[in-house]
Structure formats: C-alpha cells, structure tokens
Amino acid sequence: MVISTEPFESDRLHLKPGSEETQSTDYSIVLSRDFASPLKGGDSLSQRLESFRPSRIFILTESNLKSYAEKLEASLDLSVPVQIIYFQGGETSKHLDQLGPVFNAIIEGGVDRKSLLIALGGGVVGDFAGFVAATILRGIPFIQIPTTLLAMVDSSVGGKVAVNTGRGKNMVGAFYHPRLVWCNLSTLDTLPDAEWSCGLAEMAKHAMLESSGKLRQALVDSADSIRSPETLAPRIIESMAVKAYVVARDEKEAGLRACLNLGHTTAHGIESLTDYGRFSHGQAVSRGLVTAMLLSRDRGYASEIVEANLRMMEMLKLPMDTAGLEAKDLWNHMKYDKKNVDGEIRFVLFGRDGLELSVPVEFEQFEKAWKEQKASRG
Numbered sequence: 268m269v270i271s272t273e274p275f276e277s278d279r280l281h282l283k284p285g286s287e288e289t290q291s292t293d294y295s296i297v298l299s300r301d302f303a304s305p306l307k308g309g310d311s312l313s314q315r316l317e318s319f320r321p322s323r324i325f326i327l328t329e330s331n332l333k334s335y336a337e338k339l340e341a342s343l344d345l346s347v348p349v350q351i352i353y354f355q356g357g358e359t360s361k362h363l364d365q366l367g368p369v370f371n372a373i374i375e376g377g378v379d380r381k382s383l384l385i386a387l388g389g390g391v392v393g394d395f396a397g398f399v400a401a402t403i404l405r406g407i408p409f410i411q412i413p414t415t416l417l418a419m420v421d422s423s424v425g426g427k428v429a430v431n432t433g434r435g436k437n438m439v440g441a442f443y444h445p446r447l448v449w450c451n452l453s454t455l456d457t458l459p460d461a462e463w464s465c466g467l468a469e470m471a472k473h474a475m476l477e478s479s480g481k482l483r484q485a486l487v488d489s490a491d492s493i494r495s496p497e498t499l500a501p502r503i504i505e506s507m508a509v510k511a512y513v514v515a516r517d518e519k520e521a522g523l524r525a526c527l528n529l530g531h532t533t534a535h536g537i538e539s540l541t542d543y544g545r546f547s548h549g550q551a552v553s554r555g556l557v558t559a560m561l562l563s564r565d566r567g568y569a570s571e572i573v574e575a576n577l578r579m580m581e582m583l584k585l586p587m588d589t590a591g592l593e594a595k596d597l598w599n600h601m602k603y604d605k606k607n608v609d610g611e612i613r614f615v616l617f618g619r620d621g622l623e624l625s626v627p628v629e630f631e632q633f634e635k636a637w638k639e640q641k642a643s644r645g
Contacts, residue, residue: 269478270526270622272508273515278306280504282511284426284444284518296424296448296507298500302342302412306500312449313344319408319446321383323348325373327396328387329356335414335454336387350376354395356388358543361395362431363439369399382407386445389415389462390422394437397428401443410447414454416466417549420473420506423448425514425524442519450503452496465549467493467583470502472529472556473509475576476622482509483579490582525624528606529615530555532628536601540592553585557644559616561636562628567619588645594637598630 273280283293297305297315304311316324324345328336330353340349352372354360373384384407386396393411400409411423429440458466474482482505492498510527517523533555537546557577564573580587598612606613611627618626 270476271512273511275504275508280508284514294446298450300453302339302451315447319383321347322379322381324383326351326385326387329392332388358391361391380404384409387412390418393418393422394428397443398430401428401441408446411445412449415462417469419450419503421469424507424510461547465547468549468553468585470506471580473506476526477509487579487582526615526622530559532601532604532614533558535604536597539600540596550586557587557640558636561639563617568617589641594634
C-alpha cells in the first residue's frame, strides 16, 4: 500500500474528498500570516467569503479566543452582518447538551440557508461548529480557521465533525466538509509547548505513513527551527497533503482512512487509563507511535525505517516514554477500542509487505514492545 501526497503549492492545496463511488464538494486549504491575505498572494479571506454570497456570517469560537475573534471580525471587509457567538470551550464543552444555547443564538441572529458559519479555534471548536453547521437548517456552509497546529494538520481537513455524549466521545456526528480552510500561522505564536507536541506528533505520523520517506527527512532537517513560520509553513502543507491524499480516496472511513489511526490503539488505552486528564490526545498518540513502530519491527518491518522514524521523533522532542503505566493495565483499557474485532485488539501496523490496517495483536506481543519502550525511553 503506497501513501503519497495530493499535489500542493508552497502555501495552499486543493482537496477533493471522495472515494471510488462518490465525490464531495472540493475546497481549498490556504496558509496565511493573518486574517487577510495568503502567504504568496491571491484572493483575500474577505474576497473568498464574499464569493460564497452569504446573507450573514456567524463566528463560533471559545470564550478564551475573544481577542482572535475580534481581530477576525475587524479584518473582514464585508457587506453582510457578522455576529460572534462564544461558548465555554474545552473537550467537556463539546457535548450534546451544549448545542441548545448555540442553536438558539444562531436562530435569534436570523440564520437562513445562505448564512455562513466560521469555526475559529482548535479541534474542539472545529468539531463542535462543524456539527452545528451540518445540522442547523439541515446544513449551512462553514469554513474552518484553525488556531492550533494539530487542528491545522488534522481535524480541519477531512470533514469529520461530532459532539460527545454521556456515553462516549464523538458518538454523534457527521461527515461534513468546510468550504474553505484558512490557516493563520500567527495564531501559533502563543501556542503552549504541550500543544506543539500534539501537532508535531500528528505531523510525525503523517511522515511515517508517506511511503517515500521525503516528509520524514524534511521534518528531521527542519527540527531545530520548526517553530519558525518560514520553516513550519511548508511542513504544514506537506503534512496536510498526506491526509488530503487519504481523504480523497476514502472520505467516509471505509478502508484506507483507517491508516490515520496509526499509534491510536495504545493512545486510546493511555487516555482511558488516565481518565483523559493527564495527557493530551497528541501526547498519548506520540507514545503510541513508538509502540506501533516496535510492534511493526517485530512483524518484519525494516528496522532501519523504524529507527529513522524514532530518530525523527527524538529530533522533534516528542514524548516517547511509557509514563509509568503498566502493560496489563493499558491492555484492559484497550479492550474497548472501536477498532477491535470479535474481541481481538487490533492495531494499524507495518509489516514486511507494508501497511496493514487491522492487525490482531496478542497481549504477549504488546507487553514485549511496551517493556522495550520502557527500557529505552523510560
């Protein structure tokens, strides 16, 4: 199985999500240093919004992003009303129970089917706002303006939107693509170190999946200055292009898109075992990628590629330790992973013949890899 990248330019790419049977509305992903113009010129954000001919615009964002929301509103040169709607934010607020007040605020604001919703924030905002857009009036157009590195390279691309319920994360959702993704790199200037780890772990995962090794080498070469906008911009667009390649071939997770779960079986166990409070999702995935590499090597995947991938993670200063967690405890929490089949715990792994999307793993195999990870990484 070969995974490549969709064609891209230095500051933008165009995504055509679909599968062998269907094709969804395509959209552009644009990098910028502000809420006005792309890095390399072209239509401004306001011009792009005007091209959708909206009747009014709603900006949905977290309360703690008020300064960005006000900057965005002030930068827009539009002839239609713009209204900012705030919600508390955070994973606990991405809940079915929180939809009512937001729906009511949008309805009271005069929403119609020509209205446009802007999701301004990280992955939580994108998921929540995307679900609002998908369901209010049976669907209105929306755009993503991600403000975290993880949201830029992951959740803003691909069209998965959802809210949580009392029985689980992302249990109520839809596949609903934005009309535009606008990445303002200046919003990363205040990003905490933990959030950088989340985004870089996702970029490392995409580099592991990309078959030529070029993305891995680019990340290694850029590691010392990765937070510089000039260095980061091409790495972001390359990473997005990997996910765009996958989504263009398997929009609704019927097969290939499962590859994006590399590292996630262990990660979900880590999150569940620690009650979703000790580690961010990206920090858990980073540790899970190490486990996946060791399990892959034990299945015949080339040891030199495994070592190159682990070296890339070291260069990016990603968490690679076992966090003091025991294999047996993790295994008990991994039993409830959605990728499992007939009680078997399944991993996305590499082997002699390349990537495999659903590999049954026995506890003894996992324990061996986890012990090696603990011995070498702590």
